[in-house]
Amino acid sequence: MKRRAFLTTGALAASGALLSSRVTFAGTADGRKPRLVFVVLRGALDGLAAVPPCGDPGYASQRGDLAMGKPGTDGGALPLDGFFGLHPSLTFMQQSYAARELIVFHAVASPYRDRSHFDGQNVLETGYPQPHAVETGWLNRALAAMPARRALEKERGISIAPTAPLVMRGPAAVTSWSPSHLAPLDDDTLQRISDLYSHDPQLAQKLAEALAAEAIADEQAGGMADTMDAGDNRHPLLAQRGKPGAQYAEVVQAAARFLGREDGPQVAVFDTTGWDTHFNEGGAKGQLAARLAALDAALRDLKAGLGPVWNDTAVLLATEFGRTVAENGTRGTDHGTATAAYLIGGAVKGGRVVTDWPGLSGRGLYQERDLRPTQDLRAVMKGLLADQLAVPERALESSVFPGSDRARPLRGLLRA
Amino acid sequence: MDKGLTSAIAANRFGLGARPGELAAIGGSGPDWLRAQLDGPAPEIADDGLQSSASILAQIYDLRRAIRAARAAGANTASLSGAADDAAAVKAFKKLPQLIRPIYRAEAGARLRESVATERPFVERLTQFWANHFAVSVDKSVLAGLAGSYEREAIRPYVLGNFSDMLLATERHPAMLLYLDNQLSMGPDSRAAWKMARRNPDRKPGINENLARETMELHTVGVDGGYTQTDVTAFSEVLTGWSIAGPDGWRAGAQPGTFLFRAAMHEPGSKVVMGKRYPDTGYDQGVAVLHDLAAHPATAHFIATKLARHFIADDPPESAVQRVARAFSQSGGDLPTVYRALIDSPEAWQQPVAKYKSPSDYIVSAFRGLQLPVKVEKPPVGLFQQLGQRIWAPGSPAGWPDRSADWNGASELLKRIEWADAVGQRLGPRRNAMDLAPQLLGDVLSGATREAIARAESGAQAIALMLAAPEFMRR
Numbered sequence: 001m002k003r004r005a006f007l008t009t010g011a012l013a014a015s016g017a018l019l020s021s022r023v024t025f026a027g028t029a030d031g032r033k034p035r036l037v038f039v040v041l042r043g044a045l046d047g048l049a050a051v052p053p054c055g056d057p058g059y060a061s062q063r064g065d066l067a068m069g070k071p072g073t074d075g076g077a078l079p080l081d082g083f084f085g086l087h088p089s090l091t092f093m094q095q096s097y098a099a100r101e102l103i104v105f106h107a108v109a110s111p112y113r114d115r116s117h118f119d120g121q122n123v124l125e126t127g128y129p130q131p132h133a134v135e136t137g138w139l140n141r142a143l144a145a146m147p148a149r150r151a152l153e154k155e156r157g158i159s160i161a162p163t164a165p166l167v168m169r170g171p172a173a174v175t176s177w178s179p180s181h182l183a184p185l186d187d188d189t190l191q192r193i194s195d196l197y198s199h200d201p202q203l204a205q206k207l208a209e210a211l212a213a214e215a216i217a218d219e220q221a222g223g224m225a226d227t228m229d230a231g232d233n234r235h236p237l238l239a240q241r242g243k244p245g246a247q248y249a250e251v252v253q254a255a256a257r258f259l260g261r262e263d264g265p266q267v268a269v270f271d272t273t274g275w276d277t278h279f280n281e282g283g284a285k286g287q288l289a290a291r292l293a294a295l296d297a298a299l300r301d302l303k304a305g306l307g308p309v310w311n312d313t314a315v316l317l318a319t320e321f322g323r324t325v326a327e328n329g330t331r332g333t334d335h336g337t338a339t340a341a342y343l344i345g346g347a348v349k350g351g352r353v354v355t356d357w358p359g360l361s362g363r364g365l366y367q368e369r370d371l372r373p374t375q376d377l378r379a380v381m382k383g384l385l386a387d388q389l390a391v392p393e394r395a396l397e398s399s400v401f402p403g404s405d406r407a408r409p410l411r412g413l414l415r416a
Numbered sequence: 417m418d419k420g421l422t423s424a425i426a427a428n429r430f431g432l433g434a435r436p437g438e439l440a441a442i443g444g445s446g447p448d449w450l451r452a453q454l455d456g457p458a459p460e461i462a463d464d465g466l467q468s469s470a471s472i473l474a475q476i477y478d479l480r481r482a483i484r485a486a487r488a489a490g491a492n493t494a495s496l497s498g499a500a501d502d503a504a505a506v507k508a509f510k511k512l513p514q515l516i517r518p519i520y521r522a523e524a525g526a527r528l529r530e531s532v533a534t535e536r537p538f539v540e541r542l543t544q545f546w547a548n549h550f551a552v553s554v555d556k557s558v559l560a561g562l563a564g565s566y567e568r569e570a571i572r573p574y575v576l577g578n579f580s581d582m583l584l585a586t587e588r589h590p591a592m593l594l595y596l597d598n599q600l601s602m603g604p605d606s607r608a609a610w611k612m613a614r615r616n617p618d619r620k621p622g623i624n625e626n627l628a629r630e631t632m633e634l635h636t637v638g639v640d641g642g643y644t645q646t647d648v649t650a651f652s653e654v655l656t657g658w659s660i661a662g663p664d665g666w667r668a669g670a671q672p673g674t675f676l677f678r679a680a681m682h683e684p685g686s687k688v689v690m691g692k693r694y695p696d697t698g699y700d701q702g703v704a705v706l707h708d709l710a711a712h713p714a715t716a717h718f719i720a721t722k723l724a725r726h727f728i729a730d731d732p733p734e735s736a737v738q739r740v741a742r743a744f745s746q747s748g749g750d751l752p753t754v755y756r757a758l759i760d761s762p763e764a765w766q767q768p769v770a771k772y773k774s775p776s777d778y779i780v781s782a783f784r785g786l787q788l789p790v791k792v793e794k795p796p797v798g799l800f801q802q803l804g805q806r807i808w809a810p811g812s813p814a815g816w817p818d819r820s821a822d823w824n825g826a827s828e829l830l831k832r833i834e835w836a837d838a839v840g841q842r843l844g845p846r847r848n849a850m851d852l853a854p855q856l857l858g859d860v861l862s863g864a865t866r867e868a869i870a871r872a873e874s875g876a877q878a879i880a881l882m883l884a885a886p887e888f889m890r891r
Contacts, residue, residue: 064620116639118814162804163825174845176827181802189837189877196868200886210826273811279597280627293671329622350470
């Protein structure tokens with residue numbers, strides 16, 4: 001609370017670093033304010049485990065011990081569309097599919113065709129065809145390209161992380177927030193530090209961003225307490241320990257809090273890790289199953305936290321590439337090519353699997369080992385940006401995804 | 417070059433942050449001070465109670481045996497008293513974190529104590545650079561027990577030696593083999609695979625590519641180093657058999673928990689890696705490939721770029737990269753020669769605060785500057801996590817990133833400031849920031865910061881302002 005008072009009266013506002021741009025939010029004509037969440041799945045999530053093609057004649061034999069049973073069998077996949085199933089851990093995703101709020105894109109890949117995590121993530125986040133072409137991310141450049149009426153407002157994007165991941169870095173003003181368990185400092189010290197930063201534009205801006213995010217977090221924390229914390233004074237992570245998704249609980253609650261505000265950011269990003277399953281990947285149960293259950297619970301929590309705002313929200317989950325079709329020598333999978341991506345939310349026109357399935361028979365495979373990519377992930381991203389954030393198509397081609405002209409925006413992903 | 421500036425750059429960018437009196441001791445000859453630190457053997461960390469990786473692994477083996485025994489007992493009596501025995505298995509299982517956590521805390525504390533106290537901070541920074549280059553990460557839980565001993569066993573002894581030796585020491589260390597999943601990687605035509613197939617025709621044992629790929633991509637030639645998927649596969653086969661001695665390791669002549677080459681798992685035959693054919697010499701086949709990777713020109717360039725990025729600027733000048741790469745190649749990977757080329761790079765001495773400190777650098781420099789104690793019984797490991805850089809937890813084999821944009825997030829900055837404030841409050845008048853600021857920042861200290869400290873309303877606030885100052889956030 002204290003800090004908020006400082007914000008509105010403090011020198012930062014006068015210095016124009018941030019707050020001068022605070023204006024009342026103007027949504028679309030019908031008053032709807034679309035939200036977009038991007039979840040980076042770092043480590044190459046096995047799309048053939050998350051969304052097993054149980055109806056593919058090659059699936060069971062190619063996958064060996066990792067193959068999931070057909071829907072309806074003991075420990076088998078959850079039914080999806082008859083051909084594809086969902087990993088048994090993904091119960092919320094299955095409900096969302098049934099409620100027509102989930103689209104799965106399969107055999108999808110970024111333009112990257114080698115097998116380095118770090119280059120793959122770089123392409124996934126920069127949106128350029130080659131790794132390390134730029135040091136800005138497609139999502140930030142999309143924010144910069146949004147119609148001026150919206151772009152003029154304060155930060156449209158937030159990273160729920162100490163420092164923004166690459167996808168969110170760039171010319172558009174964005175902020176970051178992550179939980180702090182340190183005591184807030186008093187206004188006088190803060191004032192003096194911000195004065196000290198008046199000669200250092202970079203730090204001045206970062207501090208202003210941090211304080212703005214903090215103000216929102218403080219203000220909202222009160223209102224959320226009864227639903228989220230239930231009078232528990234312990235650190236939220238301790239209070240949640242042991243529940244599936246506990247490691248994401250604080251991040252997801254924060255994302256919901258920021259996105260839930262009418263004058264808050266419209267776009268949020270957070271990371272998940274641990275998908276690099278070279279060893280003991282497991283099937284219906286095991287290592288990957290536990291991680292998928294946590295991710296599924298995080299999405300369920302996000303929906304609960306957003307309340308009615310869920311209806312205006314689309315969450316895209318994507319990973320840098322897929323994994324080998326066959327099991328490796330240590331009951332896991334090695335780096336592959338195509339995989340699955342997921343679009344979930346109340347704004348999504350879901351209940352379908354979008355794919356041009358290449359098949360898992362020997363000849364269908366990419367380099368005789370990986371799922372062959374038949375869809376460009378950028379087409380999904382472009383369609384989503386055009387329909388959810390009204391990013392002009394010209395900007396999508398020129399500044400957001402340069403060199404992607406063959407990946408036409410996939411329209412119609414959202415409810416009208 | 418400005419002599420006063422060379423002291424500040426030597427202590428704060430090449431070192432771990434000045435301690436009171438350090439700048440005076442450097443006396444304007446930063447490069448000489450750095451060069452002198454390269455003489456003599458690399459410092460060891462010799463805290464009481466730190467254990468070897470082998471000893472830690474032996475304890476983990478014992479625990480796993482207990483868990484298995486408890487589970488087996490549970491299975492045998494499942495219908496009668498299964499619940500009780502299951503509880504015994506759970507109890508045994510819970511002992512793993514109880515075993516590992518104190519080891520992690522002791523190791524992290526010992527490392528931090530060394531960072532704060534060392535009089536050869538350049539060597540310590542290099543140690544941490546290499547530990548990050550050959551990164552393991554404690555988010556794979558067993559590594560929390562091994563990351564510290566790995567650094568002491570496979571990094572520290574080689575920091576002032578040859579790159580090739582460090583490469584071999586890290587790739588064959590049990591921590592790396594476990595982290596990158598090589599210990600069970602098996603040649604599809606190896607004796608062990610044939611035996612397994614006879615016992616269970618459904619199991620198809622084979623290779624795991626992880627170690628081979630990351631060794632090329634992250635440790636040696638780099639992702640643009642000219643290798644293909646075929647090379648990754650072939651090198652994986654070369655590395656089959658590079659494993660760890662189990663509890664019965666003595667039978668194979670190896671101490672449990674140490675490196676063991678399992679010849680029966682090794683893929684027989686010669687293999688071609690990056691255009692060169694390596695005859696099947698068993699374990700030595702892998703050593704030969706590593707040796708050639710270490711000597712590859714792409715490795716020299718890759719390492720030089722990383723070093724220059726760490727010590728000069730996010731986007732290091734090509735001239736400096738070339739100079740360091742040349743020193744690497746011409747000396748055959750002699751690391752002190754490489755470091756001297758870095759010190760001799762004029763580019764390193766031109767921009768006084770070119771790098772934004774990582775959270776770890778920030779904390780360590782504050783500890784050094786303020787001479788904060790690192791308590792043996794309660795090392796401040798949680799602080800690193802709070803500020804965004806949990807010790808030995810980069811989360812990926814690429815290690816922590818090394819550019820300003822990776823660390824200068826808004827939320828992270830506010831946490832540093834909050835911590836700086838807490839430190840000020842805790843120390844209060846026990847440190848005098850007016851005296852300390854020129855001793856720690858030297859010629860880099862700005863008039864604005866000096867003035868802000870002078871005008872602070874309390875000693876505590878003065879300390880907070882010093883630690884929050886732009887020139888203390890950078891190095």
